[in-house]
Amino acid sequence: MIYKSHGYELDLTKITRLYPAVQVDVHGEIAQVSLEWAEINGDKVKLSNYILVFDFDPLGEVVRNRVELLFTTKNELFDEMRRVDDFVKEQSRLK
Secondary structure (H helix, E strand, O other): EEEOOOOOOHHHHHHEEEEEEEEEEEEEEEEEHHHHHHHHHHHOOOOEEEEEEEEEEOOOOOOEEEEEEEEEEHHHHHHHHHHHHHHHHHHHHHH
C-alpha cells in the first residue's frame, strides 16, 4: 500500500507509528512537541512547522527510518491526515 506525498513513496503496511507533531523554537533550540502541548503553550514558544511523522522502525528500537512531512499550517496538516485516512480506507475497500 504505497502512499505518495511530498516526493516520498511511503509503504503504509510497514508503519509502526504515525502521528502529528509540531516543531517549536525555544530560544533558538528546535524541538518536536505534541499538538496538545503546542496549543497549551503556543504563546510561550515560536511554532515553526506542523509535522506528520511516519515511523518504520519496530517499537522499542532506536528510530532510524522516519519520514516527516512538514506543513506551515495546522489546516494543511489535518488535510494531509484526511488524505492518508481516505487512502487507507480506499485501499482496504479494494481488497
